[in-house]
Amino acid sequence: MYYLFIHFLYIANGMSVRDFMKILEVKRYSDNTINSYASIVKLARHFFKKPLDQINETELHRYFYFMVHTKKVSYSYQKQIALALKLYYKEMFNKNINLEFLFPARKPQKLPVILSKKEVMLLIQNANNAKHKCMIALTYSAGLRIGELLALKIRDIDSDRMVIHIRNAKGNKDRIVPLAEKIVGKLRSYYKEFLPKEYLFEGQKGGKYSASSLNKLLKLAAKRAKISKNITTHSLRHSYATHLLEKGTDIRVIQKLLGHNSIKTTMIYTHVTEPTLLNITSPFDDL
Structure with missing residues (x-):
């Protein structure tokens, strides 16, 4: 069936990016x-x-x-470009x-930007409305990726079991994470005010809330809270x-x-919270 689908795409009106996306959907790649x-x-x-089928490898290197x-793309994006184009040539x-x-x-071994608990509270307090406050609070309280937050549906919040069901996350994996007690009341108040229909957080015209809008509101909240760190969701x-x-x-x-698939990914946090290092007193304090 899959190869019949591919054959249909080849004989259609040329090969488009949309065709490529359809192939990836059939092969169960994540939306992100x-x-x-x-x-x-x-x-x-x-x-x-x-x-791109008229491009040779020398041109690709250029x-x-x-x-x-x-363009000064990051390490991770450079790698993603290579993986995406390699897959495109293979499938198309x-x-x-x-x-x-x-x-x-x-x-490059760059440490992540970390907010203090006080800064997290300031972000939430300086968000515009109940929806924005809940989006920031829920992202932090459950350690969600931006795509995971925006993909949440109302049914994914289980206040009886006090868990959040994250579906089709990175690697097409589901997982369960605890629902913070302090956020339940905030979510209920938000729901009564905004009445989302399907997704927990929806845009003005319905459907998923956009990632760019979420990052924008976070930057504005940080500015109002006078947090100078270069933060993202x-x-x-x-x-x-x-x-x-x-x-x-x-x-x-x-x-x-x-x-995380690998413990190595999680180990980065040991570099920003190593107790033996954080408890060292600077010799300057002894002067």
């Missing part, structure tokens, strides 16, 4: 991956001004040089191209994990709560 890969392909097609040295043209050697040789997730670790929560429990 599909949208990210589609965006990367669109940018590449715009750069070359011609179909494109990578442009993205790294002119049945062509294997070697782009792995264009992965950065070493990932992911900073709330980082802060959740760090605060759990500071409370003595086992690192493997945090791994499960965050939905």
Whole structure:
């Protein structure tokens, strides 16, 4: 059935990015991956001004040089470009191209931006309305990725069992995380005021709330709260994990709560909350 579907796409009116997205949907890639890969392909097609099946590997190398040295893309995005284009050529043209050697040789070890508990409260207090306050509070209280928060449906909040059911998260995995007691009342008040129909947080015209709007409202709340740190919604997730670790929560429990496949990913938080380092007194204080 899958190969019949692919054949249909080939004989349709040319190969479009939408066709690529349909293939990824059939192969059960996550919505976030599909949208990210589609965006990367669109940018590449715009750069070359011609179909990608007419591009040779030398031209692709030139494109990578442009993205790294002119656009200054991050390590992770550089790797994502290579993975997306490699998959696009494979699925759309049945062509294997070697782009792995264009992965950065070493990932920079940058520590995540962490908010204090006081700063988290200031963010929530300085949000515009009950919806914005709940979005920030829920993201932090459950350590959610932005896509996980925006994909939540009303039925995913189980106040009887006090859990949140996160569906089709990164890697197409479901997981259960605790629902904070203090947020239940806030969610009920928000629900009565805004009456969402399907998704827990919806845009003005219904449907999912947009990621760009969420990041924008977070920046505005940070500005009003006079928080100068360069934060994103992911900073709330980082802060959740760090605060759990500071409370003595086992690192493997945090791994499960965050939905990390590898403990190595979770270990980054040990670098920002190492007790033996944080409790060191500076010799300046002895002067």
